[in-house]
Amino acid sequence: xxxxxxxxxxxxxxxxxxxxxxxxxxxxxxxxxxxxxxxxxxxxxxxxxxxxxxxxxxxxxxxxxxxxxxxxxxxxxxxxxxxxxxxxxxxxxxxxxxxxxxxxxxxxxxxxxxxxxxxxxxxxxxxxxxxxxxxxxxxxxxxxxxxxxxxxxxxxxxxxxxxxxxxxxxxxxxxxxxxxxxxx
Amino acid sequence: xxxxxxxxxxxxxxxxxxxxxxxxxxxxxxxxxxxxxxxxxxxxxxxxxxxxxxxxxxxxxxxxxxxxxxxxxxxxxxxxxxxxxxxxxxxxxxxxxxxxxxxxxxxxxxxxxxxxxxxxxxxxxxxxxxxxxxxxxxxxxxxxxxxxxxxxxxxxxxxxxxxxxxxxxxxxxxxxxxxxxxxxxxxxxxxxxxxxxxxxxxxxxxxxxxxxxxxxxxxxxxxxxxxxxxxxxxxxxxxxxxxxxxxxxxxxxxxxxxxxxxxxxxxxxxxxxxxxxxxxxxxxxxxxxxxxxxxxxxxxxxxxxxxxxxxxxxxxxxxxxxxxxxxxxxxxxxxxxxxxxxxxxxxxxxxxxx
Numbered sequence: 001x002x003x004x005x006x007x008x009x010x011x012x013x014x015x016x017x018x019x020x021x022x023x024x025x026x027x028x029x030x031x032x033x034x035x036x037x038x039x040x041x042x043x044x045x046x047x048x049x050x051x052x053x054x055x056x057x058x059x060x061x062x063x064x065x066x067x068x069x070x071x072x073x074x075x076x077x078x079x080x081x082x083x084x085x086x087x088x089x090x091x092x093x094x095x096x097x098x099x100x101x102x103x104x105x106x107x108x109x110x111x112x113x114x115x116x117x118x119x120x121x122x123x124x125x126x127x128x129x130x131x132x133x134x135x136x137x138x139x140x141x142x143x144x145x146x147x148x149x150x151x152x153x154x155x156x157x158x159x160x161x162x163x164x165x166x167x168x169x170x171x172x173x174x175x176x177x178x179x180x181x182x183x184x
Numbered sequence: 185x186x187x188x189x190x191x192x193x194x195x196x197x198x199x200x201x202x203x204x205x206x207x208x209x210x211x212x213x214x215x216x217x218x219x220x221x222x223x224x225x226x227x228x229x230x231x232x233x234x235x236x237x238x239x240x241x242x243x244x245x246x247x248x249x250x251x252x253x254x255x256x257x258x259x260x261x262x263x264x265x266x267x268x269x270x271x272x273x274x275x276x277x278x279x280x281x282x283x284x285x286x287x288x289x290x291x292x293x294x295x296x297x298x299x300x301x302x303x304x305x306x307x308x309x310x311x312x313x314x315x316x317x318x319x320x321x322x323x324x325x326x327x328x329x330x331x332x333x334x335x336x337x338x339x340x341x342x343x344x345x346x347x348x349x350x351x352x353x354x355x356x357x358x359x360x361x362x363x364x365x366x367x368x369x370x371x372x373x374x375x376x377x378x379x380x381x382x383x384x385x386x387x388x389x390x391x392x393x394x395x396x397x398x399x400x401x402x403x404x405x406x407x408x409x410x411x412x413x414x415x416x417x418x419x420x421x422x423x424x425x426x427x428x429x430x431x432x433x434x435x436x437x438x439x440x441x442x443x444x445x446x447x448x449x450x451x452x453x454x455x456x457x458x459x460x461x462x463x464x465x466x467x468x469x470x471x472x473x474x475x476x477x478x479x480x481x482x483x484x485x486x487x488x489x490x491x492x493x494x495x496x497x498x499x500x501x502x503x504x505x506x507x508x509x510x511x512x513x514x515x516x517x518x519x520x521x522x523x524x525x526x527x528x529x530x531x532x533x534x535x536x537x538x
Contacts, residue, residue, distance in 0.1 A: 020357070027359060035357035039210055039295070060448035062356050065523040 001056050003141050004064050008049035008081055009073025014128030017154065018071075019050035021132065024150030025142040026054035034062040047076050054141060071135060075099055088183050092134055094127075102181075109181040110138060117172055126169035133173020144170065187327040187353045188213035190360050191257065191283055194328035196223045198335060199366040200281075201252035202230040204243040206262060209295040210351040211285035214257045227368055237262045241269030241282075248278040249394040251374040251381025253335055257283035259351075260301050261292055263309075270344060271310025275396030277380075277411075279338035281331065282316075283347045285354035288492075288519040296519020297351030299441060302496035305348045306470045313408055315415045317345045317422065318469040320440040324358035326467075332363065337422060341414055342380070348469060350492065352442035352521070424467035425476060429455070433462030435535055436480055438501050439490040440466045443522065447490055450527035457528070459536065469497070477504035486510040486535040490527055493517065510535060 005022070009015045016037050026033040036051045051067075053059050070081045072093040078100065085091050087106045095101070096115035112134035118127040136147065144167075151166055185193070192214045195203060205215045215233060223229035234240035240256050247254040258266060263284045273280060284305065288298035303309075305318045317337050319330045327349060334345040375383045382392050398404040426444075429451060430436065439447040444465040454461040464480070466473050477487070486509050489498035498513040505511050514530035516522045 023357060032359060033357075036352065037355060039351070039355045059358075060452075061446040061524065062358070063352060063442070063446060063521050065525065 001054075001141065002059075003054045003069065003139060004067050005052045005054075005069045005071065005135075006049055006064070006067045006081055006084070007052065007071040007073075008047065008077035011046060011048040013048075013073050014125070015048045015073065016050050018128040018132050019052045020154045021147065021150050022052050022135075022142070023054070024153050025147040026150075028146040028149045028153075029142060031056060032059050034059050036062045047074060049077065049081075069135065069139060071131060072102075073131070078102065090138055092131065092138065092177070094131060105181060106183055107181070108138070108179065108183040110134065110177050111180050112173060112177045114173065117176055118169070121169065121172065123165065126165060129166045129169035130173040130176070133170035133175075134177035135173075136170065137174040137177050185324060185360050186213055186355060186357050187321075187324045187349065188285065188355070189217045190324045190328040190362075191331060191347070191349075192217035192221070193362060194331040195255055195281075196221060196226060196229060197363055197365050198331050199227060199253065199368040200229055200255050200331075200335075201368055202232070202243075202247050203255045203257075204232050204234050204240040204247070205256050206234050206237050206240050206258065208259045208262045210287060210297070210354050211257050211259045211283065213354070214283065214285075227365070229368070237265035238269065241266035241273075244280050244282075245269050245273050245276070245278065248273060248280045249276070249382050251378035251383060253279075253281075253368075255281045255283070255331075257285065259285045259287050260289050260298070261287075263301065263304070267304070267310040269310075270316070271308075271312050271314060272396050273344050274310070274314035274316065275312060276394050277342040278344065278394065279335070279342055281334040281338060281345050281347065283349065286348065286350040288517060294519040295351070297442065297492060297521065298517070298519060299350055299443065299492040300494070300496070300517065301348065302469065302491070302493060305346050306472070306500075314411065315343070315418070315470055317341065317343055317418060317471075319345065319347050319424075320467060320469050321347060321349055321353055322441050322444050322465060322467075324353065324356065324360045327353060328360050328362055337418075339378075341418060343414065343418070348441070350441055351519075419471040419474075422468060423471045423473050423475070425473040426463075426465040426467060427476065428463040428465070429460075430462035430464065430480060432460055433480075434460040434485045435531060436462050436464055436477075436484050436487045437490055437527070437531070438464045438466070438477070438487055438497065440469060440497065443490050443492055446522055446524055447527060450490075450524035450531075453524050454528045454531060459528075459531070461531070466497075472500045472504070474500070474504040477501055478506070481505040481508045484509065486512065488512045488514055488527075488531055488535055490522060491515045492521065
């Protein structure tokens with residue numbers, strides 16, 4: 001098994017940390033992982049993305065140009081990465097702020113209303129965990145217990161009291177993700 | 185762990201005595217990590233942010249003269265600033281490890297990854313006839329491992345070692361296994377191991393002088409010839425490379441560092457199309473793996489160098505092949521990264537179609 005994922009959105013949405021948690025989750029279940037961020041002008045504001053690879057084998061290139069899954073959280077990322085999903089692959093997006101919805105019919109497209117749901121749950125910061133939950137519903141490549149272990153490892157100890165809230169957010173994401181188009 | 189952090193942690197565990205640096209993207213995590221780890225509490229290691237790159241490299245020069253394990257790191261423009269000091273360190277035959285996490289240039293260029301400092305690292309960079317031993321890691325694991333390899337070589341040959349990485353390997357996170365903590369050498373151990381070091385003059389021997397200055401031409405030439413002999417020895421003994429699928433290959437890709445990883449994907453794509461492609465990944469850039477490339481030149485149809493540069497390592501491949509087979513080049517610059525698909529297309533157009 002090899003899963004090649006791009007997560008892309010605005011800086012500050014928790015794109016890099018979502019990738020980190022996913023990578024740590026893979027690590028926790030003994031898989032090879034790589035996490036390659038865009039570290040350029042993006043991290044000084046604007047768009048941000050991270051490539052995460054989880055595999056049973058040695059990972060060759062950490063940089064990719066086609067992805068099994070794209071998790072897209074803003075319009076510029078939609079414009080850039082929709083075309084880079086492999087045929088039959090998966091695109092997950094949050095419709096908040098999206099003006100042009102995905103158009104491809106040869107990939108599975110899912111919507112996860114994470115911004116709205118995070119607002120309803122009273123903490124905007126758990127937005128990325130709702131999205132992550134949605135991804136895990138579609139691609140259960142890492143077990144929830146390993147995600148929680150990964151989360152614990154990547155969160156500083158002073159934030160560990162937030163672990164239950166994050167778990168709740170992941171479960172919410174699993175619940176609310178919506179398949180818009182099934183790849184044929 | 186990020187590549188830059190792996191270098192920093194490996195340095196602490198190697199028992200490095202001092203790090204002198206100045207921050208620059210994309211390698212600032214090295215000094216950030218060192219500062220946050222407080223190695224002076226863990227091993228007594230000194231970590232100091234100098235007022236400039238010039239100051240940092242000259243601190244390295246001074247501390248290396250005392251037989252200590254010393255290190256600095258920077259990225260391309262910062263390494264250019266350090267070049268004068270590096271030439272002096274090489275001219276004084278002192279061991280140290282210098283890390284360059286390369287970004288695109290020239291000038292300030294970009295903060296995105298590049299491999300455009302190959303010439304600077306392998307052919308001099310500073311003035312005078314000298315060589316650095318240059319190691320090119322392709323993974324976070326190798327970033328950590330090459331600290332130990334680097335110090336082994338630096339002290340074995342009394343020569344500065346450069347770890348030539350790039351923004352990709354520096355910034356990415358991967359699984360890494362770290363070596364156990366080594367003890368730093370005591371002053372007595374250093375006196376015994378390195379009789380050349382300036383450790384204080386006992387009555388039993390003459391003064392040790394660390395200098396790169398020699399005004400008598402014949403003496404300077406004798407010193408130059410000693411260096412030449414040392415570099416030949418390094419070329420004979422220290423070449424490292426990885427060879428993949430070369431046994432049945434018709435075409436050989438040559439790439440180092442992060443680009444070698446991308447070439448592994450390109451190799452798979454080409455083989456899926458029925459093109460027999462192999463890969464040579466030089467791990468030491470100086471000494472360059474000339475013998476294996478020369479050997480392969482007798483049996484394959486051609487070579488292609490893939491680099492994030494305008495074509496630098498390709499010259500060393502051409503020297504190794506010496507006109508026997510075509511040697512082509514495919515590269516991207518400015519922080520752009522070559523895609524496997526484009527590498528295969530370039531291979532088809534430049535080597536197979538031609």
